[in-house]
Amino acid sequence: MLEALLGAGTIGRVFRARHVDGSVAALKVLHPHLVENEDARARFLREARALSNVQHRSIGRIIGAFEESGSSFLALELYEGVSLRGVLDARFKLSPQAAIPLLRELVEALGALHEAGWIHRDLKPENVMVLDPDAAAPRNVRLLDFGLARPMVFATGDVRTAAGMFVGSLAYAAPEQILGDAITPATDWWSLGIVAFEMLAGHRPFQGSSRPAMARNLLREAPPALDVDRKLALWVEALLAKDAHQRPASFRDVLAGLNAAV
Incomplete structure (x- = not known):
């Protein structure tokens, strides 16, 4: 469930989201008008790959990446700051x-x-x-x-x-x-x-x-x-x-x- 909009960029918006198990995450969603844009989708994929390949306390942690209803999503650890x-x-x-x-x-x-x-x-x-x-x-x-x-x-x-x-x-x-x-x-x-x-x-x-x-x-x-x-x-x-x-x-x-x- 999306709870609040945290910010927006050139290719997507980031929401505070709550999973059915009660955990929260930052959910990055590709802008609807970019769903068919190969450059934008490639940037989403690269972000998921980069975050999956490195683990460090000062680098944002990825929870998962998925596609649904034709759009792309990144679930990221939510940081308060x-x-x-x-x-x-x-x-x-x-x-x-x-x-x-x-x-x-x-x-x-x-x-x-x-x-x-x-x-x-x-x-x-x-x-x-x-x-x-x-x-x-x-x-x-x-x-x-x-x-x-x-x-x-x-x-x-x-x-x-x-x-x-x-x-x-x-x-x-x-x-x-x-x-x-x-x-x-x-x-x-x-x-x-x-x-x-x-x-x-x-x-x-x-x-x-x-x-x-x-x-x-x-x-x-x-x-x-x-x-x-x-x-x-x-x-x-x-x-x-x-x-x-x-x-x-x-x-x-x-x-x-x-x-x-x-």
Whole structure:
């Protein structure tokens, strides 16, 4: 039974649902007008596959996937909390002491995803649930929304639909995604760098009055200096290297750099 609408995205809506046994879950339902859309259905399938292939405390857990009456459904563990976007809207920005533990959780979640052979491709504050948002240092996160995830063996930079429409989040997309080049785990580290900068500064490093202007700035401009400890600023700067090969090579490198900044 559907109890409440929790949110909606480009390809579906998420409801709080109760099973006949009394358990509750987040039920993701494909929008009716997309039932015959192959791209949308493929994204649903990829999300189910990605979540089935990785288990980590900071990654949202899938309960099951099924089709009924011609539509597609994902049953996901229901989390009570606030998105990282909600945390930033309420606090504007976080101190390094508050941000670093949360960033560490995200690094470990992405590391588990990469070790399972997947790249998220759409990390942004809206896709991070914070289960303890009111703590002095918000913590206990869940990485969500794997609709754009790709297995590494098939990963390309193209995040467009069959009709050629860009479907990712441009403000958090890495240069190689915008240019249509091959992607690697370093693509997720770029997105983490944007998220980290926004958490620490209260705004994203690359702005633009239009999507083309934002893309140009992202591809050409250096990020502004962060007013934080030099080691932490250099860690973020390394994640935001335009050349993916210049970013940290593995989550262990990313984690070591973050720990050194404490």
